[in-house]
Amino acid sequence: MSLKNYCFDGSQKLSLHKLPHDSKKDNVNKETILAKTAKNEQEISLLQDKLYADGKEGLLIVLQAMDAAGKDSTVKHVMTGVNPQGIDVYSFKQPSKEEMSHDFLWRVNKALPARGKIGLLNRSYYEDVLVVKVHNLYKTYNMAERCLEDKAFFEKRYRHISNYEEYLYDSSYRIVKIFLNVSKDAQKKRFLERINDKEKNWKFSSSDLSERALWDDYQEAYEDAINSTASKHAPWYVLPADQKWYTRYLVSEAILKTLKEIDPQYPKLPDEQAALLQKSKEALDKE
Numbered sequence: 001m002s003l004k005n006y007c008f009d010g011s012q013k014l015s016l017h018k019l020p021h022d023s024k025k026d027n028v029n030k031e032t033i034l035a036k037t038a039k040n041e042q043e044i045s046l047l048q049d050k051l052y053a054d055g056k057e058g059l060l061i062v063l064q065a066m067d068a069a070g071k072d073s074t075v076k077h078v079m080t081g082v083n084p085q086g087i088d089v090y091s092f093k094q095p096s097k098e099e100m101s102h103d104f105l106w107r108v109n110k111a112l113p114a115r116g117k118i119g120l121l122n123r124s125y126y127e128d129v130l131v132v133k134v135h136n137l138y139k140t141y142n143m144a145e146r147c148l149e150d151k152a153f154f155e156k157r158y159r160h161i162s163n164y165e166e167y168l169y170d171s172s173y174r175i176v177k178i179f180l181n182v183s184k185d186a187q188k189k190r191f192l193e194r195i196n197d198k199e200k201n202w203k204f205s206s207s208d209l210s211e212r213a214l215w216d217d218y219q220e221a222y223e224d225a226i227n228s229t230a231s232k233h234a235p236w237y238v239l240p241a242d243q244k245w246y247t248r249y250l251v252s253e254a255i256l257k258t259l260k261e262i263d264p265q266y267p268k269l270p271d272e273q274a275a276l277l278q279k280s281k282e283a284l285d286k287e
């Protein structure tokens with residue numbers, strides 16, 4: 001199975017329960033995958049340098065997942081080899097009072113990378129159709145009644161998100177959305193590791209268990225959100241996340257594919273400046 005089978009761009013419907021959490025079905029060799037990942041990371045690093053120099057397009061990577069699916073370690077991995085100057089990482093937490101008093105996309109715009117950069121969103125505006133949907137948080141929002149009609153609320157949000165992503169695409173951004181598809185069993189194992197290992201205790205919070213209890217609701221919310229917002233210009237990658245070495249490979253494939261599509265180029269100097277460069281070279285040679 002290749003990256004294509006995990007890609008949802010609106011042309012096929014996602015049934016989350018049918019997708020694998022690990023590499024078994026793909027019948028791959030771990031050593032080969034590790035080597036391919038290293039090669040991909042090198043290529044990403046070269047292309048990122050060009051993306052930055054070119055400054056024509058920006059790349060937005062949206063990372064979503066259940067707890068302990070590996071978001072943080074994916075962020076670390078994506079960062080290896082890339083020039084920190086060219087990447088902005090932003091983590092979306094519970095909205096602050098100030099953020100709550102604005103529209104839900106307000107804080108996203110502030111987190112957007114400049115063109116030429118990669119913006120990595122660790123959680124994102126999708127929380128506004130995930131945690132907010134599972135817990136019906138919108139019912140407590142201080143907003144006009146007409147905005148809070150039960151049935152229409154999330155349908156409208158999906159539409160707003162799709163329109164926003166189209167707007168970003170038309171503003172010279174590419175968007176790659178990644179859902180780390182961890183299994184409930186693997187989450188349990190990782191939670192226990194966090195509890196048993198003192199150095200990992202800080203990663204665990206008791207609210208992780210209450211969210212786990214809502215597993216099925218979250219799966220449904222993810223499936224709805226993905227199916228409602230998958231598009232050619234902002235595809236979702238639903239990646240198996242029980243084996244981190246395999247997840248990292250697929251993440252590197254998705255990012256590399258998009259960077260290749262952007263095909264950034266080093267700027268070519270205008271003739272005048274090229275002539276000046278030649279003169280400088282001659283002056284230095286004469287020294």
Ligand code: AMP
Nearest residue numbers: 092093094095123124127128131132137
């Ligand atoms: P963590 O990523 O573990 O640091 O947790 C961040 C928490 O913030 C998660 O529980 C998210 O569900 C929550 N969060 C992020 N965005 C929102 C939002 N728009 N509304 C409510 N909770 C949110």
Ligand code: MG
Nearest residue numbers: 067203205208
């Ligand atoms: Mg957490």
